[in-house]
Amino acid sequence: MTKKFIGKRVKRNEDPRLLTGQALFVDDVEIPGMLHAAFLRSDYAHARLLSIDVSAARQRPGVVAVFTAEDMGEDWQPGPPLVSPPPTAKDVIFHSRRQVPLVKDKVRHAGEAIAVVIAESRYIAEDAVEDILVELEPLEAVSDLEKSLQEGSTLVHDDLESNLAAHLIQKKGDYEAAREKADLVITRRIVTDRGAAAAMENRGIVAHWDEKSQHLTVWDTTQAPIPIRNGLAARLGLSANQVRVIAPFVGGGFGPKMMMFYPEEMLIPWASMKLSRPIKWIEDRRENFYATTQERGQNHDVELALSRDGHILGLKDVFLHDTGAYDPYGLTIPLNTQCHLMGPYDIENFTSEVSVVFTNKTLVTPVRGAGRPQGIFIIERLLDIAAKELGIDQVEIRKRNLIPPEAFPYEHKIIDQAFAPLVLDSGNYWPVMKKALDMIGYDQFVKEEQPRLRAEGKYVGIGITPFIESTGVGPYEGARVTVEASGKVFVATGVGTQGQGHFTTFAQIVAEQLGVAVSDVRIVTGDTTEFHWGTGTFASRGAVVAGNAIHASASIVRQKVLKLACKILETPEEELELECGLVRVADTPHKSISLGELALLANPLRGAVEPGTEPGLEATAYFGPQYGATAFGTHAMIIEIDPETMMIAIKRYITVEDCGTVLNPLILEGQIHGGVSMGIGNAYYEKLHFDENGQLLNASFADYLIPSATEMPRIEVGHVETTSPLNELGTKGVGEAGTIPVPALFSQAIENALYNRELEILETPLSPNRLFELLVNEEKSR
Amino acid sequence: MKPAPFEYYAPTTIDEALSHLAEHGYDAKVLAGGQSLIPMMNFRLVQPSVLVDLNNIAELSYIHPDESGGLRLGAMTRHHQVEVDPLVAELAPLLHETMPKIATSQIRSRGTFGGSLSHADPSAELVSVSVALDGRFRLRGQNGERWVPANEFFIGLFTTLLEPDEILVEAALPSMPVRSGCSLMEVARRPHDFALVGVAAVVTLDENKLCQQARMVFLSAGDGPMVAHKAAESLKGQAPTLEAIRAAAEIAASEDIDPGSDIHATAEFRRHLANVLARRALEQAFERAADNK
Structure with missing residues (x-):
């Protein structure tokens, strides 16, 4: 069936509000009598808390309260474990250690909160933070991943025998046997390091406990308002319906805002109840660098076994994963890494052993990509090395190993973040890669343009990187769709929104079923009073899981509309169509009734209705996928390097995405652009520099460099649609796709550009400085 | 990231501003465009008790x-x-x-x-x-x-x-003498960032097209503006050949500057960049000087 709304380049419903400053963000919330919070945070990464004296702070005019861990009494409790290790995996070691509201015994990472000041203004609160006298005994910090597991290392958690947080082995086939048969075995150490999510809006919370109504309202920059509500109710001894959590417009989530129960998220509502006053806390950028979760620190020792003709026989990977000071998020990231280590390739034999380690650094939870970029980086680097060693073209070696279209659904067999053996639902990979090659003019570039430019003394390189992205995992989401008497449609769903364009794509899904204008569909996301079942916006699942729940609800409403209209218009349902806000008889369009009139008729004020009738044109439905949908894509890039200054210029950037049914190409492209920007940051600009004492050396945007407009290339986006069989809309997620392959792509293109050097890039992120060091080393080793 | 409390004056004349400074001495800070001072105050790296704002003068x-x-x-x-x-x-x-x-x-x-x-x-x-x-x-x-x-x-x-x-x-x-040329070259991670290294070069040729004076001043290469005295000396009286320029750039990068290491660049990388930039800047400056008759 041709679609009228889905797949169209519809402009975003939410943009007029956002662009004119009319959208509500947490910091826009103003309540009479509202107080402001500021935190005392540790300067040390690892230290014993000896004493704390808050008396001077309490005496400062304008200070209402100062709380320490001691002041919280029984209410002081670590955060809840969010994700348990997969019950389906064998012999898993997992030590759950969760973040605490305020430091009680010892500090485990720089920036950990020790006390909170509540005052009449943020200025006064920050002044009072400086009044607090705290005595900390510095301890040796655990910073390096390998050293953390060495005998005699300082312990992040004194009650554990070592800094090992978790251990898991996953196997498929028989790697050792495959290795025996191999013509070539490549062995390398590959390292990935940390970056920040660096959302434009930092975290923020306003909590308002109303003593008279015994009701708590919390505005929170969370990606998961419903779990926050449920958790707060449990922790604060309230009924869930006494707590309303609103995630209003949020200026970027990227994963860290999915972390549940940051210390501040627990403390601000708790303090509001203690003081019976509304309290606001807005994280500042410096706090964000220390207190908001980060990702990507892993050390991999990998082996790739291949036959002479470039077929991968097996892959073995032993790696360390840095979880920071606590591990509330379980094994989500390393599981994602394991599931992406084989990339889009048909690999029969695989062994992966991960050791998760505690360090005295900020907590690690998923950041856009969530372990996937690491996996893709490793397999793609190994394939580039293999291509060189075997003398096979870098595209050809990939083509030979791609999972063929007839193999879908493809049993990947490795346990994924949803605890089930990963199955790749659908795909047709080569046409996507081919399209990227065509778009960038691969053959022409390699055969003609590159030699010509090289002759002119230019260093230009090309890269092409395919990748998979597991998306759209369960458990479920839901939505309620209501046709109002005005003829407009109201939709409520539980997921939060952080810029994804939900107000438009969700409206398109509804419009498709009900034949109303996209602008006549009003969406509310992330307000627990409007909808209180669901989990949140993460893992590239909004359009897949919430999207299909909305589709299901809208389909039911459509049936109700048709049923009622059939009676009123005295026409069989099959002859009716929903167009322009009307139900009309297909052959006689003047014979019609508006949705608004039908909604009124469905909710009569007087008279009798048939038994069993539900009022209104409304439906609530849920969707939970059998398992996650897996998207595919390929990025290609032409880069020029000044080999004297290590400065780069991206000349072309192509992405081709296959994320199933495209709901709105405009929004999809926006997602890709943002993702690529983050990926470019990961590849060449962004790196959190921790020293051996666990101190972060670049906790500001002056020193932590995110790509800006001047670094961003024009991105050309191509689409291929292989629908997912797992949901009615056929959608797959795309939220993280832009980011995942970029570090791998950069390495490939840089090596290709510096063609006269024996450069082998085995780490990400890079930087001009690091590239210079690598080249100096290369020169020395010649 | 809120500044510590401070007193604020917004004088409309220089004399008025000077009297505030005379009164408060070291406790006072002058506020001009505020592009460095305000962030430093917000980070509480500086906590002046008095701010004298020149923006109304x-x-x-x-x-x-x-x-x-x-x-x-x-x-x-x-x-x-x-x-x-x-x-x-x-x-x-x-x-x-x-x-x-x-x-x-x-x-x-x-x-x-x-x-x-x-x-x-x-x-x-x-x-x-x-x-x-x-x-x-x-x-x-x-x-x-x-x-x-x-x-x-x-x-x-x-x-x-x-x-x-x-x-x-x-x-x-001052005005530039005839037969002078100049150049500013820098390398920054992103165009708007502080340069990893930069150099300003001003050269003057004599009537015989020999180098009469060459001044190179580096930024981000030491504790202040780093004047490349030895490199300048090496060029004096020389024909500005590529060879002479390369030699001067090498001297400047290895002897005239004192760059430090930080997360963005090691001292070694900074010296390397200084060498590259000095060469490029001198080439451009001499070219311009030759055109500027």
Whole structure:
């Protein structure tokens, strides 16, 4: 069936509000009598808390309260474990250690909160933070991943025998046997390091406990308002319906805002109840660098076994994963890494052993990509090395190993973040890669343009990187769709929104079923009073899981509309169509009734209705996928390097995405652009520099460099649609796709550009400085 | 990231501003464009108890020529004004070339000429450029004023000859001699970032097309503007061949500068970049000098 709304380049419903400053963000919330919070945070990464004296702070005019861990009494409790290790995996070691509201015994990472000041203004609160006298005994910090597991290392958690947080082995086939048969075995150490999510809006919370109504309202920059509500109710001894959590417009989530129960998220509502006053806390950028979760620190020792003709026989990977000071998020990231280590390739034999380690650094939870970029980086680097060693073209070696279209659904067999053996639902990979090659003019570039430019003394390189992205995992989401008497449609769903364009794509899904204008569909996301079942916006699942729940609800409403209209218009349902806000008889369009009139008729004020009738044109439905949908894509890039200054210029950037049914190409492209920007940051600009004492050396945007407009290339986006069989809309997620392959792509293109050097890039992120060091080393080793 | 409490004065004349400074001495800080001071206060890296805001002093904002064909700039002239001023383009091409390389247009619309010089950040372009151009600064206190050459004004990291009761009120940049050429080259991670290394070069040829004078001043290469004396000496009287330029760049990078290491660049990388940039800047400056008859 041709679609009228889905797949169209519809402009975003939410943009007029956002662009004119009319959208509500947490910091826009103003309540009479509202107080402001500021935190005392540790300067040390690892230290014993000896004493704390808050008396001077309490005496400062304008200070209402100062709380320490001691002041919280029984209410002081670590955060809840969010994700348990997969019950389906064998012999898993997992030590759950969760973040605490305020430091009680010892500090485990720089920036950990020790006390909170509540005052009449943020200025006064920050002044009072400086009044607090705290005595900390510095301890040796655990910073390096390998050293953390060495005998005699300082312990992040004194009650554990070592800094090992978790251990898991996953196997498929028989790697050792495959290795025996191999013509070539490549062995390398590959390292990935940390970056920040660096959302434009930092975290923020306003909590308002109303003593008279015994009701708590919390505005929170969370990606998961419903779990926050449920958790707060449990922790604060309230009924869930006494707590309303609103995630209003949020200026970027990227994963860290999915972390549940940051210390501040627990403390601000708790303090509001203690003081019976509304309290606001807005994280500042410096706090964000220390207190908001980060990702990507892993050390991999990998082996790739291949036959002479470039077929991968097996892959073995032993790696360390840095979880920071606590591990509330379980094994989500390393599981994602394991599931992406084989990339889009048909690999029969695989062994992966991960050791998760505690360090005295900020907590690690998923950041856009969530372990996937690491996996893709490793397999793609190994394939580039293999291509060189075997003398096979870098595209050809990939083509030979791609999972063929007839193999879908493809049993990947490795346990994924949803605890089930990963199955790749659908795909047709080569046409996507081919399209990227065509778009960038691969053959022409390699055969003609590159030699010509090289002759002119230019260093230009090309890269092409395919990748998979597991998306759209369960458990479920839901939505309620209501046709109002005005003829407009109201939709409520539980997921939060952080810029994804939900107000438009969700409206398109509804419009498709009900034949109303996209602008006549009003969406509310992330307000627990409007909808209180669901989990949140993460893992590239909004359009897949919430999207299909909305589709299901809208389909039911459509049936109700048709049923009622059939009676009123005295026409069989099959002859009716929903167009322009009307139900009309297909052959006689003047014979019609508006949705608004039908909604009124469905909710009569007087008279009798048939038994069993539900009022209104409304439906609530849920969707939970059998398992996650897996998207595919390929990025290609032409880069020029000044080999004297290590400065780069991206000349072309192509992405081709296959994320199933495209709901709105405009929004999809926006997602890709943002993702690529983050990926470019990961590849060449962004790196959190921790020293051996666990101190972060670049906790500001002056020193932590995110790509800006001047670094961003024009991105050309191509689409291929292989629908997912797992949901009615056929959608797959795309939220993280832009980011995942970029570090791998950069390495490939840089090596290709510096063609006269024996450069082998085995780490990400890079930087001009690091590239210079690598080249100096290369020169020395010649 | 809120500043500690402070008293705030917004005088409308220089005299009024100076009297506040005389009264509060070391406790006071002068606020010009605020592009460095305000973030530092918000980070609580500095906590002045008194802020004397110069933004309402109209008499500090101007660009005009002086009798000797040079340029006079009032301390509160915004970077953007300097950037677009036709007189600057005509009389001080190096400055004209430099302005767009300073930070972002947002910062340039607010940041001031005198503010950047008084802050004396060794990675600030104007610090090195004013030395390269042989500039002079007029400093004024309640007890009168004095002129200080740029190469004496900067005495260390964020440190100048300014007394706490003085304000840098004006900069004077002399005109360029004939057969002179200049260049500013820098490498920054992103165009608007502080440069990893930069260099301002000003060269003058004699009538025989030999190098009469070559001045290179590096930024982000030490505790202040780093003048490449030895490199300049090596070029004097030489024909500006590629060989001579390469040799001078090598001397400058290895002997004249003292760069440090940080997360963005090791000292080794900075010296390497200084070498590359010195070569490129000298080549361009000599080319321009040859054209500037």
